[in-house]
Amino acid sequence: MKVTIICSDSIHPVYPYLEQWIKQNIKSHDISIYSSITDIEKGGDILFLISCTEIVKKPIRDMFRYTLVLHASDLPEGRGWSPHIWDVINGKDTLILSLLNAEDGVDTGDIWQKRYISLDGSELYEEINHKVFEAELELMSWACENIDDSKAKKQDTQSSTADYHRKRTPEDSRLSLDNSIEEQFNLLRVCDPKRFPAYIIRNGQRYNIKLEKVNDE
Incomplete structure (x- = not known):
C-alpha cells in the first residue's frame, strides 16, 4: 500500500512512535510522513491524520482511497481536542481510541475500529501517552492489513452523548x-x-x- 501520514508537529510526543512504525513497515508499504497537507504531492491508498491540526478538505481526501483519523474517544462522545486528556482529568480509568473516516465535520466520520485502553490511576503523562500511541500504531497496522475487507459503521449523529472538547491551552x-x-x-x-x-x-x-x-x- 502507498501510505501517507500527516502529523502537524514534529516535536509532538507521538512522532517518534510514527517513525518507529514506519521503520517496521517500510518494507511492506510505500510510506511518507509530512507536517502539512501542502507537502502532499501524490495521492495513494491511505492518508493517516495523526495529531493533525489542519482540516483536510475533500479535494485532498479524494486523492486517497481512505483518509483516516485516530481519535482518542468513544465517538460520538468526546469530539474535538485532546479527548483522552479531558477523560483522565475527569477520572476515567478506560480510554477509547477510534479509527474513523475523515469528513468535513470534525470527528463525524464512519468508524472502522475501536480499541480500549485500561488505566490503573497511577500512570503519568508519558505512560498514558505510551498506551495511547501503541494503540494508534496497532490501528494503523490493522487498517493497512484489513480495511479493504472491512466495513465502517456510521456514528449515531442524533446521540445525546455527542459533544465537543475545546482546545487546551x-x-x-x-x-x-x-x-x-x-x-x-x-x-x-x-x-x-x-x-x-x-x-x-x-x-x-x-x-x-x-x-x-x-x-x-
Whole structure:
C-alpha cells in the first residue's frame, strides 16, 4: 500500500512512535510522513491524520482511497481536542481510541475500529501517552492489513452523548493554591512536563511543578 501520514508537529510526543512504525513497515508499504497537507504531492491508498491540526478538505481526501483519523474517544462522545486528556482529568480509568473516516465535520466520520485502553490511576503523562500511541500504531497496522475487507459503521449523529472538547491551552495546566494535591492529581498526571508543565502562581511568581514516580527498592 502507498501510505501517507500527516502529523502537524514534529516535536509532538507521538512522532517518534510514527517513525518507529514506519521503520517496521517500510518494507511492506510505500510510506511518507509530512507536517502539512501542502507537502502532499501524490495521492495513494491511505492518508493517516495523526495529531493533525489542519482540516483536510475533500479535494485532498479524494486523492486517497481512505483518509483516516485516530481519535482518542468513544465517538460520538468526546469530539474535538485532546479527548483522552479531558477523560483522565475527569477520572476515567478506560480510554477509547477510534479509527474513523475523515469528513468535513470534525470527528463525524464512519468508524472502522475501536480499541480500549485500561488505566490503573497511577500512570503519568508519558505512560498514558505510551498506551495511547501503541494503540494508534496497532490501528494503523490493522487498517493497512484489513480495511479493504472491512466495513465502517456510521456514528449515531442524533446521540445525546455527542459533544465537543475545546482546545487546551497552557493555562489549563495551572493548579489552584486553594485545592489539595489529591483534588488535582489527575491534572498533574496529564500535564506535559516539557511543553505544558503544571504550575502555580504565588505572589505574582510562577513556579513549574513536575510529578515524578519514585520506585522504592
